Amino acid sequence: MTHTLHRTGNTLENDYIILAMPVKGVNKEGSKQKLIDILDIGIKNGAVNAGDTQSGNIYSVGLDGLKERMKDGAVLNLTFDKKENVIKTLKEIKDLQNGMSVVVTGLMEHTKECCQEAGLQRHTVARSLGVWGNVEKLPEEKCMNIMTMCGHGLITATLIYDLAEKVKSGKMTLEQAGIEVAKPCVCGACNPVRAALLIKEFL
Protein backbone atom coordinates (compact mmCIF):
# COMPACT_ATOMS: atom_id res chain seq x y z
CA MET A 1 0.00 0.00 0.00
CA THR A 2 1.76 3.09 -1.24
CA HIS A 3 -1.21 5.38 -1.29
CA THR A 4 0.30 8.61 0.04
CA LEU A 5 3.71 8.29 -1.63
CA HIS A 6 3.20 9.64 -5.13
CA ARG A 7 1.69 13.11 -4.63
CA THR A 8 2.60 15.76 -7.18
CA GLY A 9 2.41 19.53 -7.53
CA ASN A 10 3.11 22.61 -5.51
CA THR A 11 1.58 23.48 -2.10
CA LEU A 12 2.95 20.22 -0.67
CA GLU A 13 4.23 22.31 2.24
CA ASN A 14 0.56 22.38 3.29
CA ASP A 15 0.14 18.64 3.12
CA TYR A 16 0.94 15.98 5.72
CA ILE A 17 -0.51 12.60 6.60
CA ILE A 18 0.04 10.67 9.81
CA LEU A 19 -0.86 6.99 9.45
CA ALA A 20 -1.25 4.65 12.42
CA MET A 21 -1.80 0.90 12.32
CA PRO A 22 -1.11 -2.34 14.19
CA VAL A 23 0.41 -5.57 12.85
CA LYS A 24 -1.83 -8.58 12.28
CA GLY A 25 -0.77 -11.42 14.57
CA VAL A 26 1.33 -9.14 16.78
CA ASN A 27 -0.57 -6.21 18.25
CA LYS A 28 -3.83 -6.15 16.31
CA GLU A 29 -6.02 -7.36 19.17
CA GLY A 30 -7.41 -4.41 21.13
CA SER A 31 -6.04 -1.93 18.59
CA LYS A 32 -9.38 -0.25 17.86
CA GLN A 33 -9.34 1.83 21.04
CA LYS A 34 -5.64 2.64 20.63
CA LEU A 35 -6.31 3.97 17.13
CA ILE A 36 -9.31 5.96 18.36
CA ASP A 37 -7.05 7.53 21.01
CA ILE A 38 -4.70 8.58 18.19
CA LEU A 39 -7.66 9.82 16.13
CA ASP A 40 -8.79 11.99 19.06
CA ILE A 41 -5.30 13.49 19.38
CA GLY A 42 -5.23 14.30 15.66
CA ILE A 43 -8.67 15.90 15.62
CA LYS A 44 -7.86 17.95 18.74
CA ASN A 45 -4.72 19.22 16.99
CA GLY A 46 -6.43 20.37 13.82
CA ALA A 47 -6.49 17.41 11.42
CA VAL A 48 -8.33 18.50 8.27
CA ASN A 49 -9.37 14.94 7.36
CA ALA A 50 -9.31 11.50 8.93
CA GLY A 51 -10.40 8.05 7.89
CA ASP A 52 -9.81 4.34 7.59
CA THR A 53 -10.08 2.42 4.31
CA GLN A 54 -12.60 -0.05 5.70
CA SER A 55 -14.69 2.59 7.50
CA GLY A 56 -14.71 5.75 5.36
CA ASN A 57 -13.64 9.30 6.10
CA ILE A 58 -15.06 12.02 8.34
CA TYR A 59 -16.73 13.77 5.38
CA SER A 60 -18.53 10.64 4.23
CA VAL A 61 -19.44 8.92 7.54
CA GLY A 62 -18.76 11.66 10.14
CA LEU A 63 -16.32 11.49 13.06
CA ASP A 64 -18.66 9.45 15.25
CA GLY A 65 -19.46 7.16 12.31
CA LEU A 66 -15.75 6.60 11.73
CA LYS A 67 -15.19 5.66 15.38
CA GLU A 68 -18.15 3.30 15.37
CA ARG A 69 -17.06 1.56 12.17
CA MET A 70 -13.37 1.18 13.03
CA LYS A 71 -12.29 -2.29 14.06
CA ASP A 72 -9.17 -3.90 15.46
CA GLY A 73 -6.65 -3.77 12.63
CA ALA A 74 -7.90 -0.48 11.13
CA VAL A 75 -5.45 1.72 9.20
CA LEU A 76 -6.00 5.26 10.45
CA ASN A 77 -5.03 8.30 8.37
CA LEU A 78 -4.91 11.80 9.83
CA THR A 79 -4.37 14.59 7.31
CA PHE A 80 -3.00 18.02 8.19
CA ASP A 81 -2.35 21.32 6.44
CA LYS A 82 0.02 22.79 9.06
CA LYS A 83 3.41 21.53 10.19
CA GLU A 84 2.99 22.77 13.75
CA ASN A 85 -0.12 20.61 14.13
CA VAL A 86 1.81 17.58 12.89
CA ILE A 87 4.52 18.19 15.49
CA LYS A 88 1.98 18.53 18.33
CA THR A 89 0.23 15.36 17.21
CA LEU A 90 3.44 13.34 16.90
CA LYS A 91 4.56 14.46 20.37
CA GLU A 92 1.29 13.34 21.93
CA ILE A 93 1.28 10.01 20.08
CA LYS A 94 4.84 9.42 21.27
CA ASP A 95 3.82 10.12 24.89
CA LEU A 96 0.89 7.72 24.52
CA GLN A 97 3.30 4.79 24.01
CA ASN A 98 0.51 2.52 22.82
CA GLY A 99 2.64 0.45 20.40
CA MET A 100 0.91 1.34 17.13
CA SER A 101 3.18 1.84 14.12
CA VAL A 102 3.18 5.44 12.91
CA VAL A 103 4.23 6.81 9.51
CA VAL A 104 4.35 10.48 8.54
CA THR A 105 4.11 11.57 4.89
CA GLY A 106 5.12 14.99 3.59
CA LEU A 107 8.06 16.89 2.15
CA MET A 108 11.04 14.94 3.48
CA GLU A 109 12.86 18.02 4.80
CA HIS A 110 9.72 19.08 6.65
CA THR A 111 8.89 15.68 8.12
CA LYS A 112 12.51 15.34 9.26
CA GLU A 113 12.08 18.58 11.20
CA CYS A 114 8.75 17.32 12.58
CA CYS A 115 10.45 14.18 13.89
CA GLN A 116 13.29 16.17 15.45
CA GLU A 117 10.87 18.57 17.15
CA ALA A 118 8.78 15.66 18.45
CA GLY A 119 11.87 13.79 19.69
CA LEU A 120 11.38 10.87 17.33
CA GLN A 121 14.05 8.77 15.64
CA ARG A 122 13.33 8.14 11.95
CA HIS A 123 13.39 4.40 11.31
CA THR A 124 12.46 3.44 7.73
CA VAL A 125 11.74 5.65 4.73
CA ALA A 126 9.97 5.30 1.36
CA ARG A 127 10.50 7.55 -1.65
CA SER A 128 8.84 7.91 -5.03
CA LEU A 129 10.78 7.77 -8.29
CA GLY A 130 7.71 9.07 -10.09
CA VAL A 131 5.53 7.75 -12.88
CA TRP A 132 7.09 5.58 -15.59
CA GLY A 133 5.68 3.86 -18.65
CA ASN A 134 3.20 5.26 -21.16
CA VAL A 135 2.86 8.70 -19.53
CA GLU A 136 0.98 10.09 -22.54
CA LYS A 137 -2.08 8.44 -21.01
CA LEU A 138 -1.97 10.70 -17.94
CA PRO A 139 -4.47 13.54 -17.41
CA GLU A 140 -3.33 17.16 -17.46
CA GLU A 141 -0.91 18.13 -14.71
CA LYS A 142 -3.19 20.45 -12.73
CA CYS A 143 -5.73 17.60 -12.48
CA MET A 144 -2.99 15.13 -11.52
CA ASN A 145 -1.97 17.32 -8.59
CA ILE A 146 -5.43 16.93 -7.07
CA MET A 147 -6.07 13.35 -8.18
CA THR A 148 -2.82 12.00 -6.69
CA MET A 149 -4.10 12.90 -3.23
CA CYS A 150 -6.14 9.68 -3.42
CA GLY A 151 -3.71 6.82 -3.85
CA HIS A 152 -6.54 4.48 -4.75
CA GLY A 153 -7.29 6.66 -7.79
CA LEU A 154 -10.88 7.49 -6.88
CA ILE A 155 -10.81 11.25 -7.45
CA THR A 156 -11.74 11.72 -11.10
CA ALA A 157 -10.89 14.52 -13.52
CA THR A 158 -14.58 14.76 -14.41
CA LEU A 159 -15.43 15.49 -10.78
CA ILE A 160 -12.73 18.17 -10.56
CA TYR A 161 -13.91 19.98 -13.72
CA ASP A 162 -17.50 19.79 -12.49
CA LEU A 163 -16.61 21.26 -9.09
CA ALA A 164 -14.49 24.00 -10.67
CA GLU A 165 -17.48 24.97 -12.83
CA LYS A 166 -19.73 25.10 -9.77
CA VAL A 167 -17.25 27.39 -7.99
CA LYS A 168 -16.97 29.59 -11.09
CA SER A 169 -20.73 29.96 -11.31
CA GLY A 170 -21.09 30.73 -7.60
CA LYS A 171 -22.97 27.54 -6.75
CA MET A 172 -20.24 26.41 -4.38
CA THR A 173 -17.34 27.92 -2.42
CA LEU A 174 -13.76 26.75 -2.92
CA GLU A 175 -13.81 25.26 0.58
CA GLN A 176 -16.96 23.26 -0.20
CA ALA A 177 -15.39 22.03 -3.44
CA GLY A 178 -12.29 20.91 -1.52
CA ILE A 179 -14.47 18.80 0.76
CA GLU A 180 -16.38 17.30 -2.18
CA VAL A 181 -13.04 16.25 -3.69
CA ALA A 182 -12.07 14.57 -0.41
CA LYS A 183 -15.25 12.49 -0.06
CA PRO A 184 -14.47 9.66 -2.53
CA CYS A 185 -11.02 9.12 -1.00
CA VAL A 186 -12.29 6.61 1.54
CA CYS A 187 -9.18 6.43 3.70
CA GLY A 188 -9.18 10.12 4.58
CA ALA A 189 -5.77 10.83 3.03
CA CYS A 190 -7.05 13.55 0.71
CA ASN A 191 -6.37 17.05 2.01
CA PRO A 192 -9.47 19.22 1.36
CA VAL A 193 -7.65 22.46 2.20
CA ARG A 194 -4.95 21.76 -0.38
CA ALA A 195 -7.62 20.57 -2.84
CA ALA A 196 -9.36 23.95 -2.55
CA LEU A 197 -6.06 25.76 -3.22
CA LEU A 198 -5.47 23.59 -6.29
CA ILE A 199 -9.03 24.01 -7.65
CA LYS A 200 -8.39 27.76 -7.58
CA GLU A 201 -5.94 27.17 -10.45
CA PHE A 202 -8.92 26.15 -12.64
CA LEU A 203 -10.78 29.43 -12.14
Next chain:
Amino acid sequence: MRIREESCVGCGKCAKFCPMKAIKIEDHKAKVDPLKCVECYNCIREGCPVNALAKEELSWPRTLAESLSCPTGVDEKSGVSGRGTAEMKTNEVTGRIGHQKVGICLEMGRPFTGTTFIDVEKACMALAKHGAYFEPLNPVTYVMKDTTTGEIQEDVRPLFVLSAIVEALIDADKLEEVLKSCQKLSKEVDTVFSVGVSSLLKEDGTAYFDEAIEKMGLSMYAGGKTNVGLGRPLYDFDKER
Protein backbone atom coordinates in the same frame (compact mmCIF):
# COMPACT_ATOMS: atom_id res chain seq x y z
CA MET B 1 -21.37 -3.34 -11.31
CA ARG B 2 -24.69 -3.22 -13.10
CA ILE B 3 -27.30 -0.57 -13.73
CA ARG B 4 -30.99 -1.24 -13.15
CA GLU B 5 -32.19 0.41 -16.34
CA GLU B 6 -35.79 0.54 -15.18
CA SER B 7 -34.76 2.78 -12.26
CA CYS B 8 -32.05 4.89 -13.94
CA VAL B 9 -33.01 8.50 -14.72
CA GLY B 10 -29.78 9.26 -16.62
CA CYS B 11 -28.61 12.02 -14.26
CA GLY B 12 -24.94 11.12 -14.89
CA LYS B 13 -23.77 11.26 -11.28
CA CYS B 14 -22.30 7.75 -11.47
CA ALA B 15 -20.33 8.64 -14.63
CA LYS B 16 -18.76 11.61 -12.85
CA PHE B 17 -17.28 9.33 -10.20
CA CYS B 18 -16.08 6.52 -12.49
CA PRO B 19 -12.24 6.54 -12.56
CA MET B 20 -12.12 4.31 -15.65
CA LYS B 21 -14.71 6.26 -17.69
CA ALA B 22 -16.65 3.01 -17.97
CA ILE B 23 -20.07 4.67 -17.65
CA LYS B 24 -21.72 6.64 -20.46
CA ILE B 25 -25.16 8.19 -20.71
CA GLU B 26 -27.04 7.03 -23.80
CA ASP B 27 -30.75 7.68 -24.44
CA HIS B 28 -31.10 9.13 -20.92
CA LYS B 29 -29.83 5.93 -19.33
CA ALA B 30 -26.44 5.08 -17.83
CA LYS B 31 -24.60 2.23 -19.60
CA VAL B 32 -21.61 0.46 -18.14
CA ASP B 33 -18.86 -1.00 -20.33
CA PRO B 34 -17.96 -4.31 -18.63
CA LEU B 35 -14.53 -4.32 -20.26
CA LYS B 36 -13.63 -1.02 -18.63
CA CYS B 37 -15.44 -1.45 -15.29
CA VAL B 38 -12.98 -2.61 -12.60
CA GLU B 39 -15.55 -3.15 -9.79
CA CYS B 40 -14.19 -0.29 -7.65
CA TYR B 41 -17.77 0.70 -6.64
CA ASN B 42 -16.85 4.38 -6.40
CA CYS B 43 -20.15 5.08 -8.21
CA ILE B 44 -22.14 3.09 -5.63
CA ARG B 45 -20.41 4.64 -2.62
CA GLU B 46 -21.09 8.16 -3.89
CA GLY B 47 -24.79 7.38 -3.94
CA CYS B 48 -27.15 7.02 -6.87
CA PRO B 49 -30.15 9.31 -6.20
CA VAL B 50 -32.59 6.61 -7.39
CA ASN B 51 -30.66 3.54 -6.20
CA ALA B 52 -30.16 2.24 -9.73
CA LEU B 53 -26.66 0.79 -9.14
CA ALA B 54 -25.99 -2.70 -7.87
CA LYS B 55 -23.08 -5.04 -7.32
CA GLU B 56 -23.05 -8.20 -9.37
CA GLU B 57 -22.32 -11.70 -8.14
CA LEU B 58 -18.72 -12.16 -9.27
CA SER B 59 -16.69 -15.25 -9.99
CA TRP B 60 -12.91 -15.77 -10.22
CA PRO B 61 -10.90 -13.94 -11.54
CA ARG B 62 -13.35 -11.03 -11.54
CA THR B 63 -13.29 -11.23 -7.73
CA LEU B 64 -9.60 -10.36 -7.93
CA ALA B 65 -10.44 -7.21 -9.93
CA GLU B 66 -12.83 -6.23 -7.13
CA SER B 67 -10.33 -6.79 -4.33
CA LEU B 68 -7.59 -4.86 -6.15
CA SER B 69 -9.78 -2.01 -7.35
CA CYS B 70 -12.18 -1.48 -4.46
CA PRO B 71 -10.33 -0.01 -1.45
CA THR B 72 -12.84 -1.38 1.02
CA GLY B 73 -12.49 -4.92 -0.32
CA VAL B 74 -10.62 -7.76 1.32
CA ASP B 75 -8.94 -10.34 -0.88
CA GLU B 76 -10.69 -13.68 -0.47
CA LYS B 77 -7.51 -15.76 -0.69
CA SER B 78 -4.90 -13.70 1.15
CA GLY B 79 -7.28 -11.99 3.59
CA VAL B 80 -5.39 -8.75 2.87
CA SER B 81 -7.41 -5.55 2.45
CA GLY B 82 -6.43 -3.31 -0.43
CA ARG B 83 -3.84 -3.89 -3.10
CA GLY B 84 -0.74 -4.67 -1.10
CA THR B 85 0.65 -5.17 2.36
CA ALA B 86 1.87 -2.88 5.10
CA GLU B 87 5.39 -2.92 3.54
CA MET B 88 7.47 -0.23 5.35
CA LYS B 89 4.61 1.06 7.48
CA THR B 90 5.18 -1.51 10.21
CA ASN B 91 8.81 -2.34 9.47
CA GLU B 92 10.02 -1.60 13.01
CA VAL B 93 7.82 -4.50 14.21
CA THR B 94 7.91 -6.94 11.28
CA GLY B 95 11.54 -6.52 10.20
CA ARG B 96 10.37 -7.00 6.61
CA ILE B 97 13.01 -4.67 5.12
CA GLY B 98 16.34 -5.35 6.80
CA HIS B 99 19.88 -4.02 6.46
CA GLN B 100 21.38 -4.10 2.92
CA LYS B 101 17.86 -4.56 1.48
CA VAL B 102 15.56 -2.32 -0.55
CA GLY B 103 11.80 -2.73 -0.80
CA ILE B 104 10.51 -1.95 -4.29
CA CYS B 105 6.90 -1.37 -5.32
CA LEU B 106 5.87 -1.06 -8.96
CA GLU B 107 2.31 0.11 -8.87
CA MET B 108 0.97 -0.86 -12.26
CA GLY B 109 -1.86 1.25 -13.69
CA ARG B 110 -1.34 4.03 -11.20
CA PRO B 111 -2.21 6.78 -11.63
CA PHE B 112 -5.56 6.70 -13.44
CA THR B 113 -4.89 4.41 -16.38
CA GLY B 114 -5.65 0.94 -15.03
CA THR B 115 -3.71 -2.12 -16.10
CA THR B 116 -4.12 -5.64 -17.44
CA PHE B 117 -2.24 -8.49 -15.82
CA ILE B 118 -0.36 -8.88 -19.11
CA ASP B 119 1.53 -5.71 -18.14
CA VAL B 120 1.65 -6.78 -14.48
CA GLU B 121 3.37 -9.97 -15.60
CA LYS B 122 5.98 -7.99 -17.53
CA ALA B 123 6.80 -6.11 -14.33
CA CYS B 124 6.97 -9.31 -12.26
CA MET B 125 9.31 -10.91 -14.80
CA ALA B 126 11.52 -7.80 -14.90
CA LEU B 127 12.06 -8.07 -11.13
CA ALA B 128 12.21 -11.88 -10.96
CA LYS B 129 15.27 -12.10 -13.18
CA HIS B 130 17.21 -10.21 -10.52
CA GLY B 131 16.23 -12.67 -7.81
CA ALA B 132 13.54 -10.46 -6.24
CA TYR B 133 11.74 -11.92 -3.23
CA PHE B 134 8.05 -11.24 -3.85
CA GLU B 135 5.95 -10.34 -0.82
CA PRO B 136 3.98 -13.53 -0.12
CA LEU B 137 0.87 -11.77 1.23
CA ASN B 138 0.51 -9.48 -1.77
CA PRO B 139 -2.41 -10.59 -4.02
CA VAL B 140 -0.20 -10.28 -7.13
CA THR B 141 2.31 -12.78 -5.73
CA TYR B 142 -0.12 -15.63 -5.26
CA VAL B 143 -1.45 -15.41 -8.83
CA MET B 144 2.07 -16.09 -10.08
CA LYS B 145 2.61 -19.52 -11.57
CA ASP B 146 6.23 -19.36 -10.48
CA THR B 147 7.77 -16.70 -8.23
CA THR B 148 11.23 -17.36 -9.66
CA THR B 149 10.11 -16.28 -13.15
CA GLY B 150 7.23 -13.92 -12.31
CA GLU B 151 4.85 -15.65 -14.75
CA ILE B 152 1.15 -15.04 -14.04
CA GLN B 153 -1.61 -17.67 -14.22
CA GLU B 154 -3.24 -17.77 -17.69
CA ASP B 155 -6.78 -17.17 -16.41
CA VAL B 156 -5.70 -13.94 -14.69
CA ARG B 157 -3.60 -12.38 -17.50
CA PRO B 158 -6.47 -10.65 -19.40
CA LEU B 159 -7.94 -9.17 -16.22
CA PHE B 160 -8.18 -5.35 -16.15
CA VAL B 161 -7.88 -3.65 -12.75
CA LEU B 162 -7.60 -0.12 -11.41
CA SER B 163 -4.05 -0.84 -10.22
CA ALA B 164 -1.94 -3.69 -8.89
CA ILE B 165 1.20 -3.45 -6.79
CA VAL B 166 4.17 -5.67 -7.60
CA GLU B 167 5.89 -5.71 -4.24
CA ALA B 168 9.32 -7.23 -3.68
CA LEU B 169 12.49 -7.15 -1.66
CA ILE B 170 15.86 -6.96 -3.39
CA ASP B 171 19.51 -6.80 -2.35
CA ALA B 172 20.57 -3.15 -2.19
CA ASP B 173 23.59 -3.83 -4.40
CA LYS B 174 21.25 -5.02 -7.17
CA LEU B 175 19.08 -1.89 -7.18
CA GLU B 176 20.87 -0.25 -10.11
CA GLU B 177 20.38 -3.25 -12.41
CA VAL B 178 16.77 -3.62 -11.23
CA LEU B 179 16.02 0.02 -12.04
CA LYS B 180 17.64 -0.37 -15.46
CA SER B 181 15.22 -3.25 -16.10
CA CYS B 182 12.38 -0.97 -14.98
CA GLN B 183 13.53 1.65 -17.49
CA LYS B 184 13.32 -1.03 -20.20
CA LEU B 185 9.92 -2.11 -18.88
CA SER B 186 8.78 1.48 -19.21
CA LYS B 187 8.98 1.17 -23.00
CA GLU B 188 7.25 -2.22 -23.11
CA VAL B 189 4.00 -1.61 -21.25
CA ASP B 190 0.77 -0.02 -22.43
CA THR B 191 0.13 1.55 -19.05
CA VAL B 192 1.90 3.72 -16.48
CA PHE B 193 3.44 2.60 -13.23
CA SER B 194 4.51 4.46 -10.11
CA VAL B 195 7.86 3.42 -8.71
CA GLY B 196 8.54 3.44 -4.97
CA VAL B 197 11.54 2.31 -2.95
CA SER B 198 11.93 1.83 0.78
CA SER B 199 14.76 1.15 3.18
CA LEU B 200 15.91 1.26 6.75
CA LEU B 201 17.81 4.43 7.59
CA LYS B 202 21.48 3.86 8.31
CA GLU B 203 23.25 5.50 11.25
CA ASP B 204 24.43 8.36 9.01
CA GLY B 205 20.80 9.12 8.05
CA THR B 206 21.04 7.83 4.48
CA ALA B 207 18.96 5.04 2.97
CA TYR B 208 20.22 1.91 1.20
CA PHE B 209 18.71 3.14 -2.08
CA ASP B 210 20.37 6.59 -2.13
CA GLU B 211 23.66 5.60 -3.77
CA ALA B 212 22.22 3.73 -6.77
CA ILE B 213 19.62 6.42 -7.46
CA GLU B 214 22.22 9.17 -7.34
CA LYS B 215 24.62 7.17 -9.54
CA MET B 216 21.89 6.67 -12.16
CA GLY B 217 20.97 10.36 -12.10
CA LEU B 218 17.34 9.61 -11.25
CA SER B 219 15.29 12.10 -9.31
CA MET B 220 13.03 11.40 -6.38
CA TYR B 221 9.89 13.33 -5.48
CA ALA B 222 10.49 15.81 -2.66
CA GLY B 223 7.83 14.10 -0.57
CA GLY B 224 8.06 10.72 1.05
CA LYS B 225 7.03 8.52 3.93
CA THR B 226 8.85 8.09 7.22
CA ASN B 227 8.18 5.34 9.74
CA VAL B 228 8.97 6.96 13.10
CA GLY B 229 9.63 3.70 14.93
CA LEU B 230 6.85 3.77 17.52
CA GLY B 231 5.41 0.27 16.93
CA ARG B 232 5.97 -2.35 19.62
CA PRO B 233 7.40 -4.94 20.12
CA LEU B 234 10.47 -3.80 18.21
CA TYR B 235 12.13 -6.17 15.77
CA ASP B 236 15.82 -6.78 16.45
CA PHE B 237 17.52 -5.89 13.17
CA ASP B 238 21.00 -6.41 14.59
CA LYS B 239 20.46 -10.14 14.95
CA GLU B 240 20.63 -10.39 11.11
CA ARG B 241 24.12 -8.91 10.99
